[in-house]
Amino acid sequence: MHKSNNANELFLGIDGGGSKSKAIIMNKSNEVLGTGIAGPGNPMHGFDQATNAITQSATLALIDAKLSHLNLCQLNAGVGLAGVNLPSLFDKMQAWQHPFKQMYLTTDLHIACLGAHQKEDGAVIISGTGSCGFSYIDTQTFIIGGHGFPQGDQASGAWFGFKAVEHVLLSLDGLIDVSLMNNLLLTKLGCKNSTALVEAIAGKDATYFAQLAHIVFDAADKGDKVAITIIQEGAEYIDSIARTLWNKKPARLSMIGGLTASLTPWLNTEVQTWLSAPKSAPEVGAVFFARNEAFKKHNNTTHK
C-alpha cells in the first residue's frame, strides 16, 4: 500500500441514482483505488433503501480497494443524489446519521457536471433512469426539467419504457399502427395480452420502466414507425433542454447517462455539435465536490 493512501488523503465519491449507487475511492493523485455498486440511492423511493445502498456501495469500494482495515468513519465522502433537488429530501438526507467522517451532500446533477468538465463551470444534460438539464456558471446553479417520473423526466429511460407500454396498449387496441414493440414488450414481460401487461406493470417504478427503454430503440432500429415517433418526441425534448442550457453560454456542454449513446444520433444536428464528451464520471465529480468543500471548511476554520 502506498504511504499516500492514508485515510486523511482518501476521498469517497458516491453517485446515488434511481437505479443504482456507485461509490469510488480516490487518493490525492486522482488514482481510483476501488469501486462499489449497490441498489438505488434516490431517497424519493425510500430513505432506508437509499441510505443502505449508499453505505453498502461505500463498503464494497473499501473492500475493492483492499482497504478493509479502514472504517467508513475515517473517510470524507462526497455524496450526489437524485431527488435531493427537492428541499424536503435534501433536509432529510442531511439529517441522516451517516457512517462517514464528513458527508458533503449535493445533487446528482452537480456531481455529474463537476465530473464531466473537471471544473466548476459547465452544463450537462442527463438521460438515465430520469432526465434533467443542469448548469453551474459563475456560482449560479440552474436546473431545468427533472420533475420526476411519470409527470416529468421526458426522454429518460423511465419515460421511454412507459411510452412503450402506453403505445403497445393503444396498438393492441387497434387505435394506432401495429408496432414491433408489441411482441418485443409482451415477450420480455412474459405476457399474452393487454390485460396481463397491465397487471405486470401495475405499481412499478421508474427503475422498472427504464429497463424497458431499449425496446423502443430496438424497434426503431428496424424501422418501426410508432417507436420512431416516440424517439423523435423524446429527442425534441432533449433539443429544447440543450437550447435552454446553450443560451447560458456554458464553457462546455455534455450529455451523460445510460441513454446518451442511443439518443444522441436522434438529436438536432446543430445540438449534436454543441456536445463535448464528459471527462470523468459523476462519482469522480463527487470526490471533486467533497475535496472543494473540505478545503473551504478547512480555510474557514483556520482563518477564524
Next chain:
Amino acid sequence: MHKSNNANELFLGIDGGGSKSKAIIMNKSNEVLGTGIAGPGNPMHGFDQATNAITQSATLALIDAKLSHLNLCQLNAGVGLAGVNLPSLFDKMQAWQHPFKQMYLTTDLHIACLGAHQKEDGAVIISGTGSCGFSYIDTQTFIIGGHGFPQGDQASGAWFGFKAVEHVLLSLDGLIDVSLMNNLLLTKLGCKNSTALVEAIAGKDATYFAQLAHIVFDAADKGDKVAITIIQEGAEYIDSIARTLWNKKPARLSMIGGLTASLTPWLNTEVQTWLSAPKSAPEVGAVFFARNEAFKKHNNTTHK
C-alpha cells in the same frame, strides 16, 4: 310501507368506481326507494377500502329507504365494479365474504351499458375518473381501452388532470407556451413553483388527478392554447373509441361519466350524432343485472 317492499322483491344495485360507490334500492316496480354514496369501490386501489365502501353505500341506501329493519343479508345485490375486468381482481372480489343474500358481480362497464340502454344490447363510452369503451351485442362482450391510470384511460378525468400537471411543468420551464393552467393549478394546490407542485402530486392516484381535470376545461374556455391542445388529443382518442364501437353496429351508443358534458362538444361532429342520451344510471343497470342473474339462477334450479 308498501306491502310490495318485502326483501324478496327488493334489489340493491351498486356502482363501484374509482372515486365513489353508489348504491340504490329498487322495488319490483322499478321505484327507487333509497340511495347511498361512499368511498372508492375499485378494488385495484385496495380490497378493504373497496369492500368497506360497497357495504357502507348499501347500508346508507337502506337507511335512506327507511328500511333499517332489514338486514343486508336479506337482499340480493348487483355489483358492478371498476377494475374487475382484470381476472385476478374479479376472482378476489368474487371470493369476498360479502354481507348480501347473493352478490352478482360484473364490471362497471356492463352495468353502465345495461343502465344506459335499459336492455342487454348496446355500447357505452365512459369518461369519468377512468375511461373505456364497452359493447354487449348478441351476448358478446367487447372492451376497448380502460387499461388504467397512468398507462391508459386516455381522455379520462385522471388523464386530463395529469396532462395539466405535465404541461404546467413544461410551461414553467419555458419549454412550451405560457398557459393559463399554470396559475390555476398552482393556486388550487397552494404551490408557489414547480418543486412544490411535484411534491404536492407525489404518489397521488387517479382520483386525485381527476379532481384537477376541470382546470384544463376552464383554461380552454378562456382560449388557452395549451389546454385546447390537450382537449383535442383527448377528444381524438374518444372519437377513435367511438368509431371502433360504432363499427360493431350497436342498437344505441351512449357516453357517460363525469366528463361527458365537458368533452362532448369537442368530439367529431359525426361522432356526436351517434350518441344517444343514457336512459338510466349504472347503479340502476346493476339492479337489472342482478334481477336477470337471479331469474336465470331460479330457472336453472327449478328446471333441474
